[in-house]
Amino acid sequence: MSTIIYYFTGTGNSLNCARSIGNLLEDTTLVAMQAAGEETVFPEADSIGLVFPVYAFGLPGAVKRFMKRLSCKNKGKYIFAAATSGGRVAGALVLARRMLRARGLRLSAGYSVVMPTNMILLHETSEEKKKILFDSMEKKVIEIASAVKSHEYHAVETGSMSDRILRTGILYRSASPFVKKLDHLFKADQGCIGCGLCSQLCPAHNIEMKNGIPVWKHQCEMCLSCLNLCPKEAIQYGSMTEGKQRYKNPYVEVKDLMCR
Known part of the structure; x- marks a missing residue:
């Protein structure tokens, strides 16, 4: 069973996560979203993965632009997403699900993966905390890969209602x-x-x-x-x-x- 994982990354967290998932699956190809070109993307793999960071409690602009170009002849294609963040996924995966739905596609599973933050403008992560987070990521990756292998459906993971409404619904939409x-x-x-x-x-x-x-x-x-x-x-x-x-x-x- 083939899988293609599209990722967007700045300082490597989402690439690390995408690679870790791919290493546990058979016949996996990784492609940077910005390297996928400007035309409509028609993946031929059995499973499609989207791995990206959470920015300002929502989706990076590059991820949104990629999703607007993603299309599948088989509208029931298995699509999963992993959103990496420093701790708050908020409503980022809900936005991803909504954007895919607008393309006639279904987000079959959506996971939040907490990793050390690169947003040093606001936060820094201690070396001890980094080790804990990377160990936790590896456990989450095993869960994700297991679900993808069996095409298991999984409700998208979200933050609290206040996170979704205040941080994603108001702050992200206002700032983006x-x-x-x-x-x-x-x-x-x-x-x-x-x-x-x-x-x-x-x-x-x-x-x-x-x-x-x-x-x-x-x-x-x-x-x-x-x-x-x-x-x-x-x-x-x-x-x-x-x-x-x-x-x-x-x-x-x-x-x-x-x-x-």
Whole structure:
């Protein structure tokens, strides 16, 4: 039985999760959502997986755009989703289910996978907590893979009603139109060596190097790959990140995250 897993990732959590699921399944192909092109996507596999992070208690823009292009000749195709987050899935999987339904597709199973956060603007995760979360992720991955193998249906996992209404229904819907321009606070400090890695990592192709300095073009996903993965920790977000520990998923190589 074949499976194709489409993933979107910034600093590696969702790729790590997608790989871990795929390793427990037979005949699995992993494809980055942004590498799937701009045309309608018609997967031929028996099962389709969608693995993505939760941003602002909802879906990243790139994930929404991908879902709008996803189509299947067999409308009963088994589709599962895993939403990685730092702790609050809120209504992200409900939004995914709704978007698939608009395409005539059914989300057969939806899982919340808690992992260390990369949102260092607001939170940092201790090394001890990271180990606990990765151990927990592996257990959740076994549950997901087992369900996928048997095409088991599973109600989408959600946060509390207040999370769904206040955080996803109000905060996310209010903030999402402005995400692209939130990059106006990114800057390269004096430690920047002009290596261009941030530009190569950006899944939105939002960073251009000009005279050896990164320039953000206001098409941001706020995945924070540029900030977290800069080898000199020279990218800052206003004054919110100076001196803070950067985050990269330890099970993913930087080269695996490069988009060009």
